[in-house]
Amino acid sequence: MSRPVLEVRDLKKIYGTGEATVHALRGVSLTVQRGDYAAIMGSSGSGKSTLMNILGALDIPSSGTYHLDGVDVSRLSDAQLALARNRLIGFIFQSFNLIPRTSAVANVELPLAYAGVKPKERRRRAMAALDVVGLADRAGHEPNQLSGGQQQRVAVARALVTEPALLLADEPTGNLDSKSTDDVLQVFDDLSTAGRTIVIITHEDEVGARAKRLIRLVDGSIVSDVRQSPLDRPPVGAAAAAAAMARNHGRAAVYSGGRHSQ
Amino acid sequence: MSLFEVIRFALRGLSANKLRSALTMLGILIGVAAVILLVAVGNGSAKAISDRIEALGTNTITVMSTGRGGSSSTSLTKEMADALVDPELAPAVKSVSPVVSASSATMTYEGSDHSVSSFVGTTPAWFAASSTPVGTGSAFTEDDVDQGRRVVVIGQTVAEELFPGIDPIDKQVTVGGALFTIVGVLQEKSSTGQQDSNDTAVAPLTAVQQVLTGYGALSSIIVEAADPDDVDAAQDQVATILDQKLAVADSSSSTPYRIQNASSLLETQTETADTFTTLLGAVAAISLLVGGIGITNIMLVTVTERTREIGIRKALGAPRRVILTQFLIEASLLSVMGGALGVAAALIGSQFEIVGVKPVIVPSSIGYAVGVSIAIGLFFGGLPAARAARLRPIDALRYE
Ligand SMILES: Nc1ncnc2c1ncn2[C@@H]1O[C@H](COP(=O)(O)OP(=O)(O)OP(=O)(O)O)[C@@H](O)[C@H]1O
Numbered sequence: 001m002s003r004p005v006l007e008v009r010d011l012k013k014i015y016g017t018g019e020a021t022v023h024a025l026r027g028v029s030l031t032v033q034r035g036d037y038a039a040i041m042g043s044s045g046s047g048k049s050t051l052m053n054i055l056g057a058l059d060i061p062s063s064g065t066y067h068l069d070g071v072d073v074s075r076l077s078d079a080q081l082a083l084a085r086n087r088l089i090g091f092i093f094q095s096f097n098l099i100p101r102t103s104a105v106a107n108v109e110l111p112l113a114y115a116g117v118k119p120k121e122r123r124r125r126a127m128a129a130l131d132v133v134g135l136a137d138r139a140g141h142e143p144n145q146l147s148g149g150q151q152q153r154v155a156v157a158r159a160l161v162t163e164p165a166l167l168l169a170d171e172p173t174g175n176l177d178s179k180s181t182d183d184v185l186q187v188f189d190d191l192s193t194a195g196r197t198i199v200i201i202t203h204e205d206e207v208g209a210r211a212k213r214l215i216r217l218v219d220g221s222i223v224s225d226v227r228q229s230p231l232d233r234p235p236v237g238a239a240a241a242a243a244a245m246a247r248n249h250g251r252a253a254v255y256s257g258g259r260h261s262q
Numbered sequence: 263m264s265l266f267e268v269i270r271f272a273l274r275g276l277s278a279n280k281l282r283s284a285l286t287m288l289g290i291l292i293g294v295a296a297v298i299l300l301v302a303v304g305n306g307s308a309k310a311i312s313d314r315i316e317a318l319g320t321n322t323i324t325v326m327s328t329g330r331g332g333s334s335s336t337s338l339t340k341e342m343a344d345a346l347v348d349p350e351l352a353p354a355v356k357s358v359s360p361v362v363s364a365s366s367a368t369m370t371y372e373g374s375d376h377s378v379s380s381f382v383g384t385t386p387a388w389f390a391a392s393s394t395p396v397g398t399g400s401a402f403t404e405d406d407v408d409q410g411r412r413v414v415v416i417g418q419t420v421a422e423e424l425f426p427g428i429d430p431i432d433k434q435v436t437v438g439g440a441l442f443t444i445v446g447v448l449q450e451k452s453s454t455g456q457q458d459s460n461d462t463a464v465a466p467l468t469a470v471q472q473v474l475t476g477y478g479a480l481s482s483i484i485v486e487a488a489d490p491d492d493v494d495a496a497q498d499q500v501a502t503i504l505d506q507k508l509a510v511a512d513s514s515s516s517t518p519y520r521i522q523n524a525s526s527l528l529e530t531q532t533e534t535a536d537t538f539t540t541l542l543g544a545v546a547a548i549s550l551l552v553g554g555i556g557i558t559n560i561m562l563v564t565v566t567e568r569t570r571e572i573g574i575r576k577a578l579g580a581p582r583r584v585i586l587t588q589f590l591i592e593a594s595l596l597s598v599m600g601g602a603l604g605v606a607a608a609l610i611g612s613q614f615e616i617v618g619v620k621p622v623i624v625p626s627s628i629g630y631a632v633g634v635s636i637a638i639g640l641f642f643g644g645l646p647a648a649r650a651a652r653l654r655p656i657d658a659l660r661y662e
Pocket residue numbers: 015016022023024042043044045046047048049050051094660
């Protein structure tokens with residue numbers, strides 16, 4: 001078996017000091033193999049975003065180790081980190097994080113610019129990525145001229161545009177209607193089918209059901225980690241996920257009960 | 263990522279924040295323009311002073327009597343002037359012009375009259391020694407002086423007053439009851455003070471003595487040195503000869519005459535003017551510094567505001583170097599453009615008279631002002647950018 005794309009061991013993240021100390025992560029261990037499609041679910045404040053930021057090499061853990069593609073991230077220099085973020089990882093923020101006063105297409109172009117892609121090629125690929133999320137006609141709009149859902153889709157396009165091997169998405173469908181959600185998830189399914197590794201945070205069971213693997217986080221710890229479909233097959237898709245969800249409805253209830261007993 | 267791309271990013275960053283960019287540039291513009299203009303004003307006034315003194319002739323010395331007229335033992339005489347022309351004792355002396363002057367002599371021509379404020383009687387060497395060249399016609403000659411011929415060279419003002427629209431050459435005017443023939447008109451001369459230096463007339467020494475002043479003491483003796491560098495030597499030689507003639511004791515501290523030296527006058531005046539320029543430069547430098555603090559402030563605010571943006575850029579894989587370069591270029595573009603506009607403003611401003619002085623730009627002040635403004639822009643633009651670029655992306659994103 002090839003080395004895992006992501007491997008974290010006993011990850012802890014503590015915010016603040018003294019009275020205000022928050023244990024956002026309490027020893028998370030997780031391995032994600034190449035081609036996997038994992039969904040992370042959990043209630044608000046359970047540490048999902050905190051974990052995701054560390055996985056995206058945007059933040060560092062208080063303790064524990066993180067190997068990205070077999071490399072210990074804590075040993076990477078600033079330049080190497082920049083390279084990894086640019087070439088390896090596509091990151092979708094929960095709060096979009098588009099650059100203000102800059103058009104949608106320029107926002108999407110940005111990772112390509114830092115990758116050294118020529119302007120013409122850059123523009124072409126950025127437009128293609130915007131087309132994928134259905135926003136080609138809004139390319140010239142600045143973030144404050146876009147709706148929340150449109151901004152989110154621009155953020156998705158920006159993460160996809162470099163065709164990263166690892167896609168980290170923090171609630172990429174949180175602001176989308178079911179139609180847009182379906183479109184974005186279809187893109188994720190396609191990427192997964194193409195062998196890319198995806199980790200997605202979501203609150204929606206429908207979204208979680210389409211992933212190959214479902215991880216539940218409660219108060220900074222992983223409480224369950226279920227494989228829903230085989231690693232080496234394409235994801236099940238929308239219809240099969242809906243069917244499976246209906247079947248598993250009882251089990252989901254058990255988990256929501258377990259969360260309160262923690 | 264090519265430098266060209268980074269420059270485009272920087273330009274986009276600047277145009278996305280137009281008001282802030284404009285204010286920053288305005289700060290630099292004012293600082294740079296103030297430095298250049300104030301130094302130019304200082305320099306201009308120094309130049310004006312030295313021009314005036316140079317108009318008197320830099321390689322001449324003027325000997326004047328300090329005695330209160332009448333007393334023949336202390337007055338300057340024609341003989342003394344002649345004694346100064348001595349290749350042995352006074353080799354540094356090129357020419358000597360004894361001068362008598364009558365103030366306000368009335369000159370009449372065909373019924374109209376004009377009071378000439380300075381009527382000078384002298385020898386032909388005076389024209390060169392006092393830097394007063396003849397414009398049209400000619401000067402009088404040694405022969406005219408020897409013969410006491412009544413010929414006269416008039417200044418521009420006199421020509422305009424008495425001969426409006428007429429060529430004054432060869433016309434006859436009456437001065438002090440005697441007829442003088444006009445042989446030349448002096449070139450226009452810039453006035454050195456309130457007195458109009460073009461309101462003058464120059465005639466042979468003998469003629470003026472005969473008609474106006476009498477054969478008494480000379481008003482002054484103008485001595486021209488052979489070379490501007492010989493002025494001090496000439497002054498010493500003249501003093502030695504005069505001391506002999508006037509029998510001044512070696513021990514005596516005061517002499518009955520006074521020697522005025524245009525170049526030493528020039529020196530002290532230039533020194534004063536230099537101090538003035540330095541002072542103005544210091545004031546201007548402070549204004550540049552204040553402008554620089556303004557830039558610093560705006561740069562700091564910019565980065566605080568844009569730290570989130572830096573976080574996003576880092577998250578998307580921007581290397582620290584690229585972010586730093588972008589901000590440095592933004593900062594230096596602002597300061598270079600502000601500086602260039604400041605230079606332009608100063609150049610335009612220097613076309614006008616400021617507090618009665620025509621500013622004369624000092625080229626080095628341009629380099630200095632622009633250099634400092636760019637250095638300030640780079641340093642204070644670079645510092646906060648470096649700080650922001652060092653942050654972890656998530657910390658930058660959470661920055662408030
Ligand atoms: N910078 C911070 N300083 C202090 N506490 C923080 C910080 N960031 C997060 N926390 C705390 O850490 C915990 C986990 O936060 P996190 O953002 O990971 O939650 P989440 O699971 O993503 O929640 P949501 O579903 O609402 O996005 C929360 O209790 C939060 O208050």
